Amino acid sequence: MAITAVLLLSSLGFLAITAQAQNCPRPPKGENMDLKGNDILLTSFPDGTTVTFACNIGYESAGGSPRITCTAGSWSPLGLKCQRKNCFSVENVQDGQIEYRPGTEFGDKAVLICNIGYMPVGGGELTCGSQGWTGRLPVCEVTQCESPPVVQDGSFSPNKDLYEYNDVIDYTCKKDYTVVGSRQLHCSDDGTFKPEPPKCISTAQNCPRPPKGENMDLKGNDILLTSFPDGTTVTFACNTGYKSAGGSPRITCTAGSWSPLGLKCQRKNCFSVEDVQDGQIEYRPGTEFGDKAVLICNIGYMPVGGGELTCGSQGWMGRLPVCEGTSMPSWVLNAP
Structure with a gap:
């Protein structure tokens, strides 16, 4: 029995030694890290081997041991944690x-x-x-701006080689000329002077009365004038019964000529009248300013009171009659 026990213990000891001698495979990569040194080239590691992990480029240790050990074919847990490196804020910059x-x-x-x-x-x-x-x-x-644009018959001040952001220049015109546009320009953030430079226009270059536009005329007291000083702006308005269909109503006299007129005028529309009982509305010829709306009663009815409507500047004007039943014999109503 004693000999058997000894042999059994010897066998167990041999198995234990064999188990301890088992190699480990290459350990799996940790997150954002890899094996350090020449260990990265190996695929098998003898029992008892200790290897070290290092964070990848751009990452740094956030704590935990970087070393693991092979024991009986298994690696000990890896404690290392890697986080992205932080460069933190740059120093404050001027402007x-x-x-x-x-x-x-x-x-x-x-x-x-x-x-x-x-x-x-x-x-x-x-x-x-x-x-x-x-x-x-x-x-x-x-930001800097180079010399401002030159204006014919005018000059600007101050006169410098370079102007900085928000510098302001003033334009003046020579005698008998007037400034049309903005007198002041400023050096803007894109390196140009804004707004557009003005023009110097001779004060002798007046404009005649502008021609009437279609279905429109000058507004206010300007309608009484026949001559307009250079630089004058006048306004047109649509005639009664017409309304604006878009475009600017203002034009400006510049060097004896008027700028183009953009205003368009169209006839006002009164649209359809509400439905009437026992009849229908006939539009002659339509529903626009000046047109008529006439009541046509159904067979067996006749108009009583009122008259026709007229499309005016404020809508339909007048009062329609009503259709009332007639007592005439049916043979009269149905006569051809």
């Missing part, structure tokens, strides 16, 4: 702000957005890399 797309972690971008009136000069965008922000940001410089 602008940084926009992060979408954030400040590895692979994200930092872009300079200049304030209104400033523009980026030099450099480009930053990229969050494994060692921090890489690249070079531009700087924000104030």
Whole structure:
């Protein structure tokens, strides 16, 4: 019995030694990490081997042990956690702000957005890399405008080689000329002067009375004048019974000529009259200004009271009759 027990214990010890000697396969990759050093090339690891994981480029340890050990063919749990590196915010910039797309972690971008009136000069965008922000940001410089446009028979002040954002210039015209348009222009954020420069027009270049438009005439006291000073703006209005169909009603006298008239006038429409009892409405010829609406009674009815309607500037005018039954014999009503 003693010999049997010894042999049994020896067999168990041999099995234990055999189990302990089992190799481990290549351990699975952790999230955002891999084996460190030459271990990354191996596919089998002897029992008792300890390997180390390292976070991938752009990631850093968020805690936990990076080492695992092969024991009897199995790896111990991996504690290492890896998180994206954070480059954090860039220092404040002058006359602008940084926009992060979408954030400040590895692979994200930092872009300079200049304030209104400033523009980026030099450099480009930053990229969050494994060692921090890489690249070079531009700087924000104030927007400049070159010399303003020259106006015939006029001049501007102040006169400088370069103008900065929001600088203002004033135009004046020589004697016997008047400014038409904006006297002041400013250096805008896109590097141009705005609005459009004015014109200097001779005060002797008056305009005659403008011709009537179709179904319209001058508005107010302007209808009584025959001559209009240069730069004058007049307004047209649709005649009675007509209404605007779009377009500007104003024109301006410039250097003896009127600007084009955009206003269009169309006849007002009174539309259909409500249905009537025992008859129908006949429109002669339609439902627009000046047209007529006449009541036609059904057979066996006749109009009583009222008359016809006329389409006026405020709608239908007048009062329609009503259709009342007639007492005439049927042979009279049905006579050809």
